[in-house]
Amino acid sequence: MSGKFDFDSMGIGDLLKRGLLTVPANQRSYAWGEKQVRELLQDLNEAITNDDPDYFLGTVVLVMKDDGVPSIADGQQRIATTSIILARMRDLQTRLRRGPRAQAIENTYLREIDVDTEEHVPKLRMNIEDNEFYANDILQHHGLDQYNPKRTPEKIASNEKLKKASSLIVEFLDDVIKPLKPEQQSDYLNRWLKFIKERASVVVVTAPDEVGAYRMFETLNDRGLKASQADILKNFLFSKAPNRLNEAQSLWSAITGAIESLGDPDGSRLVTYIRHYWIVINGPTKERELAASVKIEISNESKALSFLKACADGVNTYVALWSSNHPYWSTHRPKTRNAVDTIAHHLQIEQIRPLMFAVALKFSVNEAEKAFRLFVSWSVRFLVFGGRGGMLDSQYSLRAAEIGDEKIKTAAALRTAMSRYVPTDPEFETAFATARVSRARLARYYLRAIENEMAGTEQPEMVPNEDVESVNLEHVVPLTPGDSWGLSDDEAEAVQKLIGNLALMQAGPNSQEGNGSFADKKKAYGASQFKTTSMIASFEKWDASSIRARQSELAKLAVGAWPLAFK
Structure with missing residues (x-):
């Protein structure tokens, strides 16, 4: 050619x-x-x-x-x-x-x-x-x-x-x-x-060649994109191991089998796993850079087999990041498993996975527990404050590589390395006081964690998975307010999704008043078992100033619910 x-x-x-x-x-x-x-x-x-x-x-x-x-x-x-x-x-x-x-x-x-x-x-x-x-x-x-x-x-x-x-x-x-x-x-x-x-x-x-074909996918955006990237990486690695092809195939099958247990119909998670492992050993790598980087570093049969073996050895640890019930966590404490579930099920974020993976591979059980609790707090703070552009991907990847080559060995050292990037307590409180939430899943989690903080729970940020039908998420100013609210469409839209306007209500008879007036709803709020909800009844009226006042109180509690200090 x-x-x-x-x-x-x-x-x-x-x-x-x-x-x-x-x-x-x-x-x-x-x-x-x-x-x-x-x-x-x-x-x-x-x-x-x-x-x-x-x-x-x-x-x-x-x-x-x-x-x-x-x-x-x-x-x-x-x-x-x-x-x-x-x-x-x-x-x-x-x-x-x-x-x-x-x-x-x-x-x-x-x-x-x-x-x-x-x-x-x-x-x-x-x-x-x-x-x-x-x-x-x-x-x-x-x-x-x-x-x-x-x-x-x-x-x-x-x-x-x-x-x-x-x-x-x-x-x-x-x-x-x-x-x-x-x-x-x-x-x-x-x-x-x-x-x-x-x-x-x-x-x-x-x-x-195969790597040239891989680069094409960055601009073609065609059906089968991710799967093809995985195929091309596989074929490149196999081409470097002609004398040990059966061994290479066996290792690749072990990797793909484990990743497919997460559900991977288009091969996207397989490519992501390979990239995340590559980040741990080589530092920040964008997806479009992966093929070229692999081709440069893996130049012979020995390197190809070593890389495949390392990926196969690490894949079950990576899969475990999606479930605390995975056998990998059997030697870890409940606090670590709770953090895994919180990130996987409540927050559902992806950017931090290379860093989580590095910690799971390299840290001791004690240090992993501290680090994973930090990950929950960092994740919420970034969700509320904002991810600061591409900085988050880069810094998480850099820390993952530093853990990979053992420059960072403890959660305290990791916290220090990230301290200039993670929102401080004052920054987080200010951001939380004005934050809006569109996803009901996150709103439920935020309010339950703050509820735990008010109750003095040891790990307020670790909210158990619950039947969402048993607890309603209610907008105090409804999404379709009636005339009794006296709000224009613009005024209602400005406050409806503020955290201060959201409340948890135990499901059951009279648990939701729908589009009723604040006076109609106030009694039910006052009788709620949730302290974050019953506090609403202390307000004489419910308007923008009331919503912001409640949200400011919730913001003060949020700093304790998602701490930066080790407890």
């Missing part, structure tokens, strides 16, 4: 017609479910029905290998699904006794003669898990009874997805042509064929 990218626009049918395409042997298997397949079929059908001049399917990224056969870096799902559509069109043409048309589809888009073996071989070669099933089952002729819901599913999940896609496609196409007269059905299928060949277009980008 010249090192440059080649671009070509064509129908996806013409891409299949050109000749052999391969899915790298160890790339992700077929993954489209019913939703994606049906969406493609419906989009094509609408475009064909409307006689649209073009339907853009996105970008296909290829990497030309030394043997001259293009390898699919991105676009496998669309290409494979299109080939199944063509195979089932061939079957329907056969059923309609249009043999020449069926044979033309077979020879032009599905198989070709291998001049060496004189055998018919698929124009699309799938990966290790899918290739045999695709060639020997999916490309074979099938009738409408191909998929019986009661049959035993295929043992390999991606094979089952291929078969379900095939069944859905043949049923969809049969429904499309069923209303037509028999003599019109074959012609309408032929109309589909011509559209797929010429007007269901893709932009084909041929990249000089």
Whole structure:
């Protein structure tokens, strides 16, 4: 290759017609479910029905290998699904006794003669898990009874997805042509064929190498983006370990299996995990920089295997950050587990994960407990005060790397390193006194933590997960205030989502007065078991000044609920 990218626009049918395409042997298997397949079929059908001049399917990224056969870096799902559509069109043409048309589809888009073996071989070669099933089952002729819901599913999940896609496609196409007269059905299928060949277009980008293909995803923003990035990283690492490929594959499977337990349909969490581990050992790394950085640092087989082993060793610790019930936390104290749940379930923030990961990998049990409590306080303070742009990502990543190379070994040292960036008590109190909250989840958590602070609870910021149906979050000034409030729309909007206007109410009869007046609601507030709510009843009226006065009191308590000092 010249090192440059080649671009070509064509129908996806013409891409299949050109000749052999391969899915790298160890790339992700077929993954489209019913939703994606049906969406493609419906989009094509609408475009064909409307006689649209073009339907853009996105970008296909290829990497030309030394043997001259293009390898699919991105676009496998669309290409494979299109080939199944063509195979089932061939079957329907056969059923309609249009043999020449069926044979033309077979020879032009599905198989070709291998001049060496004189055998018919698929124009699309799938990966290790899918290739045999695709060639020997999916490309074979099938009738409408191909998929019986009661049959035993295929043992390999991606094979089952291929078969379900095939069944859905043949049923969809049969429904499309069923209303037509028999003599019109074959012609309408032929109309589909011509559209797929010429007007269901893709932009084909041929990249000089895998890393070059990876960089393309930063600008293409196409379907399959994250999964393709994971595939390219995997293939690069495998290419560096040709003599220990089985070991590399085994380590990669361990990594992906653990990450998939979190739910990772598009591969995004896998890429994020690799980047977060890379941050711990190499410092701040943006996603667009990851491939180039990996290529520079991992230059031989030994480094590739060491990196894969380290990732495999650390992946269960990373997965544990989403649940305190993970076995990893069995040796940690309840305070640490409570912090894990608070960050995962109440705050649901991502920026701090590289730092959490580094602490979980490197700190002792005692120091991890202190650090994780700090993480809860820092996270709330940044949510209320503001993240200060890209500073937060950078500083969390820098601290993660300093922990990774053991420059920081204690929570106190970590707190000192972050002290100039984390909002101080006065800054946090001032910000909290005027803060608005749009997400009910966060509002509930803030008020429950402050409630705990008022009650003198040891860990006020560690709010247990509760049944949200048992506690209502109420806007004292309702979202749709009646005439009794005497507020203009602008006046109501200015105060409705201020923390001072939000209250917790135990669910049950008379727990919510809805859009009633303040006088109607006041008695229920005064009787509430929540102190942050009962304090509302001390106000004679409820207006902007009352809301701000209550919020100022809550802000003073917030400083204690999310402290910077170790308790």
